[in-house]
């Protein structure tokens with residue numbers, strides 16, 4: 426019976442190539458998946474599945490692997506070079522004798538020099554490049570507070586007071602009530618992860634949910650993926666509206682189930698700088714008795730000043746009763762030193778944030794978040810910078826950033842070959858090209874010294890305006906002129922392809938056109954492996970890159986004086 430069936434199938438497939446049979450077989454589950462699930466979301470799912478299955482298919486699998494290997498080697502060589510070419514001095518091992526601080530500071534000065542890039546960098550530096558006032562403020566605070574630690578409240582009781590003041594200021598800026606609690610963390614990612622962890626704890630204790638999920642717009646920051654991965658939360662990503670680039674609340678609503686612990690909106694999202702419909706998300710959260718986190722990491726110190734800066738924005742804060750937590754970063758538009766973010770939560774959820782161990786080996790051990798020891802200087806620099814700049818200046822900076830954004834966005838709209846993505850409301854202007862390769866345009870901008878942030882899904886690039894862009898009156902004219910020239914160049918060279926297509930968040934480079942998630946993952950792993958090497962490791966490139974390679978410091982002088990025991 427089985428033999429006859431096999432024969433029948435074999436005969437009916439005679440004349441078809443193995444490839445078409447395999448592809449035909451794959452088409453069935455793909456079509457089924459497209460039919461059963463929401464197609465926009467599933468396209469990616471199908472692609473991922475196909476890439477997972479493909480290497481295992483006889484005949485196709487080896488070809489597929491060959492393609493991966495072919496792309497991997499040159500990509501790695503290039504990355505290795507790229508990573509190391511700008512690095513300068515290398516101490517290959519811990520210096521035997523202490524190095525004089527003058528020598529170290531000279532090197533550190535070079536490490537921190539930003540003058541070559543300056544205001545041609547999108548985002549990254551949020552304060553003035555000219556006004557050094559904050560530098561000296563921070564330097565003095567750091568000198569006083571570098572060795573303080575809020576973990577030891579007995580020694581420095583006022584650090585908790587300063588942290589509480591920052592939380593209270595931020596809560597008031599976002600219309601929080603007097604139940605708001607939270608903590609200062611070292612960055613937006615940490616704050617977001619803290620909020621997710623807290624929702625998980627709350628849901629476990631209050632609702633008995635052991636297989637939690639969160640429903641989020643696909644544009645949320647990768648910090649949510651990190652939280653999901655680390656805390657065992659399933660992240661259900663819902664595609665945003667392709668035209669407006671904002672969360673599709675109806676689609677999100679359809680994904681909520683009994684295990685959903687929270688939903689998320691960004692104000693604004695990093696890729697396109699658009700603000701999700703927070704009011705609708707807040708209502709959705711109330712309806713389902715779940716949390717609603719607003720990621721205002723990027724916009725945190727712009728949003729509350731928008732009204733006074735003359736711009737009406739859709740509601741985004743705790744005045745919406747369903748908004749139960751927010752993350753906002755003083756180290757972005759607050760202009761504080763790096764390592765400063767705030768997570769705020771309504772008490773109902775926030776009381777689940779602290780770690781409380783009553784009988785740990787060292788006695789009762791309680792910390793407000795995951796951190797143990799923290800540097801008190803971060804709290805104090807945040808407190809002092811916010812207080813030093815003050816509300817009026819924040820309003821003024823916000824107003825000027827909005828004006829600049831409007832001016833540049835209007836100019837980009839005039840460039841027929843470009844299109845703005847979504848509606849920029851704060852400081853980010855994202856754009857794509859209509860019939861040209863946007864990554865090639867971005868690459869050409871890089872050749873002119875610009876460091877734009879490439880984005881994907883949708884493809885595009887963005888300029889994130891900060892206070893540093895307000896200083897040169899010619900800034901917008903130079904940007905637009907260079908952009909027009911790059912667009913023209915790409916039009917004139919229709920066959921030229923960009924070297925890199927995949928957007929690598931927060932790096933200056935981009936990874937070469939990738940064909941599969943496997944390759945992306947492999948490249949990502951190797952990228953960070955290579956960046957922990959002190960010199961290029963890939964032999965083939967080492968000779969050619971010699972001149973640019975970091976030079977080992979053989980004999981660093983002068984040395985610091987030896988420690989002496991004055992009691993002897």
Ligand SMILES: Cc1ncc(COP(=O)(O)O)c(C=O)c1O
Pocket residue numbers: 611612613614615617646648691693694695720721722723754766
């Ligand atoms: C919207 C958004 N959320 C979260 C983050 C993460 O912040 P951080 O880099 O401080 O961890 C960013 C960073 O740009 C962001 O734009």
